[in-house]
Amino acid sequence: MAARDKVRIGILGASGYTGAELLRLLRYHPQAEIRALTADRQAGKPLGAVFPHLAGEGLPDLVAIAEVDWSGLDFVFCGLPHGTTQEVVAGLPRHLKVCDLSADFRLADTATYAEWYGHPHRAPDLQTEAVYGLTELHRAAIGAARLVAVPGCYPTAAQLPLVPLLRADLIDPDDVIIDAKSGVSGAGRAAKESSLFCEVAEGIHAYGVAGHRHAPEIEQGLSAAAGRPVVVNFTPHLMPMNRGILETIYVRLAPGATLADLRAVLEAAYSGEPFVRVLPEGGLPATRHVRGTNLCLIGLSHDRLPHRAILVSAIDNLVKGASGQAIQDMNRMLGFPETTALEHRALFP
Amino acid sequence: MAARDKVRIGILGASGYTGAELLRLLRYHPQAEIRALTADRQAGKPLGAVFPHLAGEGLPDLVAIAEVDWSGLDFVFCGLPHGTTQEVVAGLPRHLKVCDLSADFRLADTATYAEWYGHPHRAPDLQTEAVYGLTELHRAAIGAARLVAVPGCYPTAAQLPLVPLLRADLIDPDDVIIDAKSGVSGAGRAAKESSLFCEVAEGIHAYGVAGHRHAPEIEQGLSAAAGRPVVVNFTPHLMPMNRGILETIYVRLAPGATLADLRAVLEAAYSGEPFVRVLPEGGLPATRHVRGTNLCLIGLSHDRLPHRAILVSAIDNLVKGASGQAIQDMNRMLGFPETTALEHRALFP
Amino acid sequence: MAARDKVRIGILGASGYTGAELLRLLRYHPQAEIRALTADRQAGKPLGAVFPHLAGEGLPDLVAIAEVDWSGLDFVFCGLPHGTTQEVVAGLPRHLKVCDLSADFRLADTATYAEWYGHPHRAPDLQTEAVYGLTELHRAAIGAARLVAVPGCYPTAAQLPLVPLLRADLIDPDDVIIDAKSGVSGAGRAAKESSLFCEVAEGIHAYGVAGHRHAPEIEQGLSAAAGRPVVVNFTPHLMPMNRGILETIYVRLAPGATLADLRAVLEAAYSGEPFVRVLPEGGLPATRHVRGTNLCLIGLSHDRLPHRAILVSAIDNLVKGASGQAIQDMNRMLGFPETTALEHRALFP
């Protein structure tokens, strides 16, 4: 970067929803200069052909990855599918800083990766090098990183409320139940029957129960916080909305701990944070209150069951759960103010 | 009833969603003859003025309750708001059999009622007389009842999977967590800001956490099943769909119990039931699979947490959660085949 | 059929939405016996694998078309894609009566077919033999037909209000503008990006403007009614709902004609019809008032522009616009009462 004013950015896999969201948000970044957009199957088309709402904005046409002149770039956001990502990133010149939005570099443990993804990692060195990009919890390491793995949407909404409580030994690490509800954009833009309007509208269902790949990612973060292996119940549901994740988290209090203790620890953990807000007593978040923002809202409630408590967190899965956090990470990696391009009020209704 | 072919039915509070749903379903009932429809504030209007989709069906005009000729009726469905219901039902002639869809007669214990509703019950004798109308679990009593309290929507979806497991001592009664998601029709047709399209669409939020009045109703049923007082976590969420309730229920297995045991007990409990289906291994229900039907679908899953399991139940809140179950109860009370008017395939998509 | 009680039915292409809807409705048909369900790519699976809401209903497994024993069938509903349909139907034994839901046999004129579909028809004899199945308008011919082409959803909602008016010379055939709004199920169950939840929810857009293949089908019907060639403006829009078509039709009155004349003609045309209802003055239909029903509701309004009028029609695109009308046609073809299996009240909300 050195003395140049602007950071020259490439977005790989720009024709998906996270690509569109990066472009929406980077509009507000005075130092961001979009120089390359790739989409192999759409190469040669103007961006407006895949995203009419981004036509006429002066953004580059889509090209194939092979056509990118890497020397003209400083920074890459990678929004490719998991599996193929690791080889693409391994092939990038080392002068590039990279924020990867896939799952490929999120799991630090190679055995865990192989277990959940069914094959050994094909870029194990990079897997080790990569820093986990949950900004509020790994800020210093992100600032020094060349390759950041942007966390999954569900794991972001789970770890922000849970990690401080586990670090403070306020909840039982062996009794964490995460009931998560997500909008459909989390499934990406691939044409799948299960993402069709008629298969999603006017209904809700659980999926990936006890087998979703975000479970080991959550457990990795909670284990580090607890100082010992943690296994969780993570039960995602698909519901009829474009954006948003709500996680209702059921926890058992550690002996002697109270709901007030939980609140105090969370408020202290996030008191200076621009994007994480602990709601006042009686307040519980709604996903529509974070739509389009990089916020994570956290509410706490007592439970009718003794010695238990309820946490509720809400994020926009495409912002704090993906592209917004990626920009937040970029801001740290490049020394920009962390909130640049991310200070939005929610689009409601 | 005796020798007459048809049962002459009145519906009190016919201008709400449960009223409309009764009328939709009773269309299929060969013995049902709709003789009176009340809606005090809409008295004098044709039914089509409040429900255009029911215009032209030959149904009676709306009248005030005071105008009803009770001697011309055999059976009453009461869909009035809670609180006012108890006085109205207390004033009905005793020759009428009654299915009440409000909450007024669901709680058998007067102290519990007073605690949750803020005033002593105004018809305590009827509260004692009323039979709780969860058909599959109280069939015999319903058959002999004059006054049936149709269960709440959430309690129906909670008790059907949980009661057999508690009766069989297969789960820990002190560790039941019910995460419920409901469509908006559950809030009724009253013009409230919180039910506006723009306040509900494209989002989800929890409400009534640790304080919803369906909690004591659920606990009443589970306590009876467990043979001792049970308290539960019941956490409802409002989501953008017209109909449907999905409950994801997290349970701790009793010592020695396995998921296979739970499945065996539920399959045995409901093997002959027309409206409750335990899905085969690997199957989990979606609300869209029960839309418009009187079904309750139940799925089971193992949990990554040891010694725990996950149950998922789905109903249409307006059918099995209200008007359908009311008709099912009526069928029992009057000696009709229980499935009359209720054998529908789901409207999907 | 002769002396047999039940008609033995096969459904080709049963894994799409029209297939599911046929199965939902045929549940109410006392003479219908479902004997074969085909879905080439899903052959060998139980029906519940593609439609969980139809599991446990005792319906046949899915098979490939080649596996069907035609001698065991009396009647076939064909829900295959256009283009392939004509060859499949041409290969069916002649003892079968057929209701085809594709577009392949709707256009009687071979040149028009070739112009709009880009190739000559591959079964021109059948194209000539086929009877257009808009029941109210072609009842006699349908009763005598072996092969019926079930009309498109848009053309059904357009022709029902317009044909009687053109027959009576009450409107100008050269100034008909049809602004149509459809739910997403009209696009079928194919996994296409344009049908994804996130591409449809929270928005509306026009598509196929001045080029939709339902235009020539509408024009065919209107031309016959007017007694001379008619061209129309037909502008469809895709909107975020599962089911329903609303058509707002702008017409110019013939010299001397009044709105009252239009009303009188439509009321007379449909006075005895079970499924077409002309709303009283001031009434305009909503798609939610026909959800799940075989109804077509028609409303009329004066226009602020002189010598003009507005017609609004509403149908459920999967029922009167597809599977319901197919059953209505079958009832005529086989001599059953026309309303059998089709007398439903709308599912609202």
Add this chain to the structure above:
Amino acid sequence: MAARDKVRIGILGASGYTGAELLRLLRYHPQAEIRALTADRQAGKPLGAVFPHLAGEGLPDLVAIAEVDWSGLDFVFCGLPHGTTQEVVAGLPRHLKVCDLSADFRLADTATYAEWYGHPHRAPDLQTEAVYGLTELHRAAIGAARLVAVPGCYPTAAQLPLVPLLRADLIDPDDVIIDAKSGVSGAGRAAKESSLFCEVAEGIHAYGVAGHRHAPEIEQGLSAAAGRPVVVNFTPHLMPMNRGILETIYVRLAPGATLADLRAVLEAAYSGEPFVRVLPEGGLPATRHVRGTNLCLIGLSHDRLPHRAILVSAIDNLVKGASGQAIQDMNRMLGFPETTALEHRALFP
């Protein structure tokens, strides 16, 4: 304003959707300082009590109008109901510049106002003083105005495509048909049955046909453009989305005019405009492409009917149709760059 850096702003009626949208957008305005927010029925509450998504943003508490210290304000946005607005605005000190979002000052003709609103205007002087705030069409007058009437959402989407064509005599003023589709936020935040989720979701219907109060507003603008009285067909529909208006406009070409002429005139009219975009040939807008933006997209299509054409316009009813245009007007009234706070990319999906 003079030498002060910031404009001190009050928002009257801040608890509605247009109020929330003003606050969302003014977040991006470097010269805007929110000093007073009124909501008579919510006076005394923090803003977060009515808009949780705006809690924690440092915005003022809600007060009653009577409590406002007008001397501390420079500019007022008025988002009160029509009817009451005229008296409130009449009572404001004259040093305040005012953008009114109600309908009270949109109709310049007092007789027309009285006819459509059922009573004489109560501030006829202000009605005369007010400038109609469709920025692109009345820029100079807005710049000099003290009181601006922000246009209605429907009239904005209608006039932007139609006015240049009428000014250029390219279309027949006596044959304009506007089929409009709106999201529910256009109905405001009042708790009305017709705005309930269950009354709107999964359906569409026309309303206010031939009687909507936006018709005379549209006609006022088109009459001025045509140089003679114009009457239009304006047919609005309510559909299940939060935001967005799509208008499909059917026009008859003037003798000799072609679609290319229409395109040329519209492109010329809006070539330098930041917020109005004429899509290239073949392009038609979707409401989701303008969500959250101040854009109006316009597409043109030929019509199968000879000598006719189709125009399609899309806006976000809360932005270009209300609060965004109000800020655009404020920018002109106060000499700020017109695009300040309004340069957003659409939130998609």
